[in-house]
Amino acid sequence: MLILKDIRKNPELFKQKLKARFIENSDKQIDHLIQLDSNLRTNLELQQEFQNQRNSISKSLGLIKDKKSDEFIKKTKEVSEIKSKISNLEEAINQLYLGIDEILHNLPNIPDESVPVGSDENSNKEIKKEGKIRDFEFEPLSHEEIGLNLNQIDFETAVNISGSRFVILKKNIAKLERALINFMIDVHTKENDYTEVNVPVLVKEETMFGTGQLPKFKDEQFKTTNNLWLIPTSEVSLTNIVSNQIVAYEQLPLRYVSSSLCFRSEAGAAGKDTKGMMRQHQFTKVELVSIVQPEFRFKELDRLTKSAEVILQKLELPYRVTLLSSGDMGFGAEKTYDLEVWIPSQNKYREISSCSSCGTFQANRMKARYKTIEGKNELLATLNGSGLAVGRTIIAILENYQNKDGTVAIPKVLQSYMGSEIIN
């Protein structure tokens, strides 16, 4: 959530930055916000003045011994008049708060200066390419063809029991998922200094609000009949570890890694990636979250992105890094690097990790703060990134490591986890 005080101080800056985010009516929204805020403060001042009067009269009433004296009765009457004024103002104030929240809760974060301005992925900036794209001496198959031929990926049965966008993995490919989780978490804990955490996948509404999934994106989430929500990424649970907390300065940075199932309704993605397991309602993702002082956030973003990249490098998968444009970033992000892995059957790079700095945007929503050296409470900066999406990593391995005979080689770093060198 953007910080109202900052907007009040410099509305034009926010108008300009939101324009870069291609938000409809952003100018109007900011103007409206400023208007509501100024009305709010006028009313608030007035209300506080009346409250002050009420308090001091009440206090003096407490000192009057004779509760039936004229003075007591007169002052009592006075107070009840003031009270009705206060409650009238209160109603107005509550309406103003609602109006402000309505706008503020639905405005996205503003982009950092280094973010290229553009409405969609066409304005993303390629930062670098790594790894060598394999030159196949045969026509490479897609992962679903490979899995089907090996009888280790089963969409039909999954559709039977759960519907579309679900999959069943079997034998070596099922084991590959488990191996990847262990491999990734091992690297992040041993080499990248992340703390392993195991988190709930069902969370409260306010938890989803904290990281920005709610209220705006409720259609993209699954909700239980008990008013709990299935997380679309463990960024939600991990980041909320610091919600409503005041973290001691010396405890920072906090770095968490977790593997979890992620659930997405894919409401707006009808017809997209309908084949294969590129886009599922349920998938496994290893997630990295860093909690730092705001001044260190961009340094941490580089570190986090590198931590994710290392996984691709160790798996020897070709990938590229892009800097997302202002219009392509997620709701809470101020700057995002995407890691895209090479998918031979599609002849293009596909997103496998998204590493973002959210600045104080999420922290403001979840009241996550830290104590500065001066002893002040300030909002934290939160960052997150996939390290990596496991389902898509399986796709990448199957396709990039496939052999002509339908078997698949196992990347060197995974062989000890798999206990073999080949999937057959």
Add this chain to the structure above:
RNA sequence: GGAGAGAUGGCUGAGCGGUUGAAAGCACCGGUCUUGAAAACCGGCAAUGGGGCAACCCAUUCCAGAGUUCGAAUCUCUGUCUCUCCGCCA
């Protein structure tokens, strides 16, 4: 599912309807003492919002929301959450 207990400042934990924003202890910060440290002693130490150049002032906050009252942490109702025991279950 049945029965009960509870939710107070960074933590532990008192709290009578009327200077209680809240005792006490711990932690933390500053000082005295000490060669230094510890101990001891003295002092300080909540958040949020608003106003002021500032010292500072005002308002709100004792889980949340309604209510009673001139006045509520303290009384009433509702909700949420936590804990204990029993039952059921992984």
